[in-house]
Amino acid sequence: MSVLVFAENWEGRFKKSTFEAISYAGEIARQMGTSATAVVIGNASDEDMKALGKYGASKVLFLKNDKLNTLEPGVYTSILAQAAKSCEAKVVIISYTYTGKAIAPRIAVRLKGGLVSGAIALPTGLNPFTVRKKCFSGKGLTDVVVNAEVKVIAITPNSYKLNTGTGEAALEALAFTLNDGDLKVVSKEIKKSSGKVALTEAEIVVSAGRGMKGPENWGMIEQLAEALGAATACSKPVADMGWRPHHEHVGQTGITIGPNLYIAIGISGAIQHLAGVSSSKVIVVINSDAEAPFFKAADYGIVGDAFQIVPQLVEAVKRLKAAHN
Amino acid sequence: MKFLVCISNVPDTTTKIVFADNKGLNPAGVQFIINPYDEIALTRALEIKEALGGTVTVINVGGAGTEPNIRKALAIGADDAIRINAEPTDAFFVAAQIAEVVKKNQYDVILTGRESIDYNGAQVAGMLAEILGMPGVTVATKLDIAGTQATVEREIDGGKEVVSLSLPFVASAQKGMAEPRIPNMRGIMTARTKPLTVLEAVASEMHTASVAYELPPAKQACKMISPDHVSELVDLLHSEAKVI
Ligand SMILES: Cc1cc2nc3c(=O)[nH]c(=O)nc-3n(C[C@H](O)[C@H](O)[C@H](O)COP(=O)(O)OP(=O)(O)OC[C@H]3O[C@@H](n4cnc5c(N)ncnc54)[C@H](O)[C@@H]3O)c2cc1C
Ligand SMILES: Nc1ncnc2c1ncn2[C@@H]1O[C@H](COP(=O)(O)O)[C@@H](O)[C@H]1O
Numbered sequence: 001m002s003v004l005v006f007a008e009n010w011e012g013r014f015k016k017s018t019f020e021a022i023s024y025a026g027e028i029a030r031q032m033g034t035s036a037t038a039v040v041i042g043n044a045s046d047e048d049m050k051a052l053g054k055y056g057a058s059k060v061l062f063l064k065n066d067k068l069n070t071l072e073p074g075v076y077t078s079i080l081a082q083a084a085k086s087c088e089a090k091v092v093i094i095s096y097t098y099t100g101k102a103i104a105p106r107i108a109v110r111l112k113g114g115l116v117s118g119a120i121a122l123p124t125g126l127n128p129f130t131v132r133k134k135c136f137s138g139k140g141l142t143d144v145v146v147n148a149e150v151k152v153i154a155i156t157p158n159s160y161k162l163n164t165g166t167g168e169a170a171l172e173a174l175a176f177t178l179n180d181g182d183l184k185v186v187s188k189e190i191k192k193s194s195g196k197v198a199l200t201e202a203e204i205v206v207s208a209g210r211g212m213k214g215p216e217n218w219g220m221i222e223q224l225a226e227a228l229g230a231a232t233a234c235s236k237p238v239a240d241m242g243w244r245p246h247h248e249h250v251g252q253t254g255i256t257i258g259p260n261l262y263i264a265i266g267i268s269g270a271i272q273h274l275a276g277v278s279s280s281k282v283i284v285v286i287n288s289d290a291e292a293p294f295f296k297a298a299d300y301g302i303v304g305d306a307f308q309i310v311p312q313l314v315e316a317v318k319r320l321k322a323a324h325n
Numbered sequence: 326m327k328f329l330v331c332i333s334n335v336p337d338t339t340t341k342i343v344f345a346d347n348k349g350l351n352p353a354g355v356q357f358i359i360n361p362y363d364e365i366a367l368t369r370a371l372e373i374k375e376a377l378g379g380t381v382t383v384i385n386v387g388g389a390g391t392e393p394n395i396r397k398a399l400a401i402g403a404d405d406a407i408r409i410n411a412e413p414t415d416a417f418f419v420a421a422q423i424a425e426v427v428k429k430n431q432y433d434v435i436l437t438g439r440e441s442i443d444y445n446g447a448q449v450a451g452m453l454a455e456i457l458g459m460p461g462v463t464v465a466t467k468l469d470i471a472g473t474q475a476t477v478e479r480e481i482d483g484g485k486e487v488v489s490l491s492l493p494f495v496a497s498a499q500k501g502m503a504e505p506r507i508p509n510m511r512g513i514m515t516a517r518t519k520p521l522t523v524l525e526a527v528a529s530e531m532h533t534a535s536v537a538y539e540l541p542p543a544k545q546a547c548k549m550i551s552p553d554h555v556s557e558l559v560d561l562l563h564s565e566a567k568v569i
Contacts, residue, residue, distance in 0.1 A: 010483055070486065073451070073461055098480050101439075102463040105451025109417065114532030117446050130536070135444050136350075139342040141539050142444075148532040184460035185490045188476070193484040200482055204569065228569060246501060247484070252338050252442065253361060253500045255480075261568040271339050275442070282566045284558065285547070295547050300561060304552030316556035320563055 003029040004089035006080060007038040007052055007060070008099050011069070014048060015201055016157070017095040019055045023163035024155050025093040026056020027122060032091070037061060038169065039083045041076060042069050046171060053169035055162060061086070063174045070187040071099050077106040079176055084111055086174075089150070096154040097200065104154040113150030120159040137252065137275040156279070157201065158258050193247050202231035204261045207250060207277070209235035211266020211287065211306055215243035220310040221265065227317040233257070235267050251276035266306045269294025286310070326379035326470070326492075328370040329432040331423055331449060332363040332398055333413070333441040334391040344538040350443075359394045362438025364401070364505040366498035369468055370436055371402045371506070377470065380404045382432070386413045386422050392521065400508035400516035411526035414534065416448035421529035423449070424456040433492045434475070439464045439499045444535070450497035460490045466501035 005025035008018050022038055029036040038057040040049055042064070049060045061083045068075065080103065084092060092107060094100040096118050108115035116131040120141075124130045129146045131153055199205065206225040212218065218232075225232045232248060239249035250257055252272040258279030265286045267273060274297055277283070285298040288305050295301045302309055336342070337356040345351040359367075370381045383398040385391050386409040395406045409422045427435060435457075440447035447463070454461030466485065467478035473492045478485050480499060508516070550558045562569045 015482070071481070073454070073463070077455065097482050098464055099482065101447045102451060102461070105416070105420075105448045106455040106461070108448075108532070109420075109452050109455040112532075115416070115446075115448055116533065117448055133445075134541075135535075135538070136336065136340075136342045137338070137442050137445060138541070139340075140344065140350075141541055142535045143537040145534050145536050146532065147534065148530070185462060185488045187486060187488055189487040190481070190483075191478075191485040191487070198483055247480075249500075261562065261566070275338060282562070282568050284562070297544060298547040299545070299566065300550060300558055301547045302550050302552050302555065302558060309552055309555055312555040313559065316559040317569070319556070320559050320569070 002035050002037045002087045002089060003032065003091045003093065004080070004084050004087060005036055005038050005057065005093040006095070006100070006103070007040045007057070008095055008097060009040065009042050009044050012043045012045065014044065014052070017097055017201060019162050020157060020160045021093050021095045021155055022052055022055040022057050024122065024160045026163055028091055028093070029056070031126060035059070037083070037087050037089070039080055039174070041079055049171055050168045053167035054165055056165065057169045058167070060169045060171050061174045062171060063176050065178060067178060067183060070190070071102060072183050072185050073102045073106055074184055075178065075182050076103050077110055078182070079174065080107050081110045082176060083174060092150065092152045094152065094154045096156045100154050104152055108152040111150040111152070112148060113152045114146035114148035115152040115154065116144045116146060117154040119153045119155045134279065138278040156258060158203070158260065197229065197231040199231045199233055199248065199255060200257060202257070202259050204228045204230035205233050205257060205259045206230045206263045206265070207233035207235070207267060208238070208265040209267030210237050212238070217307070218244070220314065223314045224263070224310055224317065227314050227321065235273055264294055265310060267294060268292050269297060326374065326377055326434065327430070327432045328374060328379060328381045329427060329435045330363065330367045330370050330381060330383045330398070330403065331435070331437040332367065332383050332385050332394065333360045333438070333443070334385060334387050334394050335360045335441055335443040338442060342540070344540065347538050349538060357391070357394060359397060360438045360441045361505070362440065362498050362500070365500060365502050366436035366438055367398055367401060367403060368503035368506050369498065370434070372503060373468070373470055382407060384409070384423055384426060386411055386419045388412060395521060396516050397508060399519045399521070400512040401506050402512060405520040405522070407522050407524060409524050409526050415531035416446050417452055417532045418529050420449050420452035420456055422526055424453055425527050426524070427453070427457055434470070435493070435495045437495070437497045439497045447497070450495050454495040457495070459494050461495040462488060462490065463497045464499045465496045466499050468496060468502055
């Protein structure tokens with residue numbers, strides 16, 4: 001009766017959000033007096049799979065098949081359902097990533113379970129099984145009780161700390177037969193985003209808005225991101241005017257992110273923008289207008305001209321990095 | 326081609342959220358809108374219908390209070406509407422209701438928004454696909470249909486992916502799929518006479534219940550740093566906030 005956790009990978013590499021999901025599953029398993037079993041679909045190395053033990057997975061059920069390196073939601077669901085059955089899982093943990101959003105609802109229906117998506121912490125109680133999540137785009141919190149026997153939790157990336165132990169997970173191949181007709185969603189092309197750091201996974205995000213005046217001024221934004229090892233983002237009008245690619249646009253109608261640090265430069269802080277970034281742990285705002293609404297949502301702020309401040313910031317970050325290397 | 330577009334009724338994004346006794350949203354003074362992603366889905370359905378022919382039906386699971394927004398969807402251009410008369414408190418319940426209508430009416434394309442902005446669940450589309458045994462694509466930024474095949478672009482964690490699949494299917498819309506339309510005068514006039522069918526809910530389980538609500542802890546006041554001491558910000562982020 002273990003806790004099942006989907007160990008998502010991208011081109012065979014596990015991401016931090018996967019380690020978080022496993023740590024989360026491991027802790028729930030501990031509270032329930034059982035162990036956590038991870039499921040890996042795709043081509044991860046044995047070494048990397050064994051290392052999932054560090055985060056709390058005692059066992060890894062894996063399935064290597066080149067046709068399953070990209071997400072086929074129905075098939076992934078069948079594989080997870082089979083794994084859940086084999087270990088009689090009553091709790092299934094999935095990261096609330098794009099892949100997780102595609103499969104968590106399906107696995108919940110398949111297992112006749114209840115789903116809490118976007119959980120932000122460990123269950124506050126196991127009986128009734130209660131999990132806290134954000135609602136109203138971060139403007140509220142709600143406690144959700146799962147009444148079904150099987151509980152599926154999609155945990156928000158960056159909301160649960162990593163467990164770092166030592167163990168090694170035992171590996172076991174899943175016997176799953178894939179028929180060609182099962183692949184209903186066929187991958188044709190992958191368009192990798194240009195940024196070095198993927199926005200949805202970045203721990204630090206440097207974002208800029210209309211205050212930058214034009215696309216030719218993004219050099220300093222990229223330099224700051226580079227110095228911090230951050231991803232870059234932007235406000236909606238900036239993407240609409242074609243100053244920056246659309247996949248960088250954050251907010252209510254763009255991407256929702258929750259990095260450890262969000263630096264907003266020349267962004268006024270409209271409510272629709274905040275909707276996409278208010279889960280950030282620490283927010284820094286740099287704006288020439290002391291009345292900009294963003295300061296109300298910020299932890300640290302500088303009132304001043306971005307064109308003066310950002311280059312100084314780049315230098316200060318470089319000095320800090322140099323001093324700590 | 327028969328489209329079914331699922332629309333949910335949500336508080337406008339600029340709403341100040343107030344909870345009544347921590348038991349739920351206090352609706353006083355709250356303006357409800359069509360979930361923004363659903364408007365994107367609706368617009369794309371209309372664009373494809375205009376190009377290839379067909380009908381666009383909108384469906385909502387909700388009480389009578391959602392009808393102004395259903396009428397708005399009709400004003401934007403949907404041909405007819407269905408309201409399932411029940412409070413949508415659990416995503417599985419909602420999906421089960423919509424699935425029932427799909428089974429009876431055989432739609433070719435079922436569209437939802439990528440998530441509703443009230444509970445941010447991103448659940449209904451995947452659940453519908455699973456209940457109906459259809460292929461599904463979530464968080465889709467482009468949708469094109471030719472014959473019985475669809476080409477869809479979806480967000481993935483490292484970028485975007487183009488996939489193909491056959492009709493019928495379920496897809497959830499993300500920004501990029503279309504620019505939402507604003508109803509024009511003629512649309513508003515004709516919306517009044519378009520059919521809006523009200524159906525009673527079928528029996529279904531509810532797997533989850535939101536039992537308590539609270540506001541997130543208030544943010545501490547923003548710490549202001551002088552523009553003349555930019556490096557102080559870096560020091561604070563390092564030693565106080567410990568994020569760099
Ligand atoms: C339905 C709907 C959905 C929306 N969805 C989104 C969304 O998802 N994401 C989003 O971002 N927006 C969204 N918007 C738009 C949003 O309301 C704002 O219009 C937008 O966020 C403003 O972008 P901005 O802050 O870059 O520009 P502005 O509001 O023009 O702000 C520019 C800021 O830069 C500052 N500035 C100017 N010069 C300098 C300088 N030299 N140095 C420092 N600061 C300077 C100004 O003081 C100002 O605060 C949406 C709107 C609607 C109606
Ligand atoms: N009560 C409802 N009635 C009709 N469609 C809904 C309802 N709730 C959610 N949906 C659809 O499902 C999508 C995802 O919603 P959710 O799973 O609640 O985040 C929405 O964008 C709508 O298209």
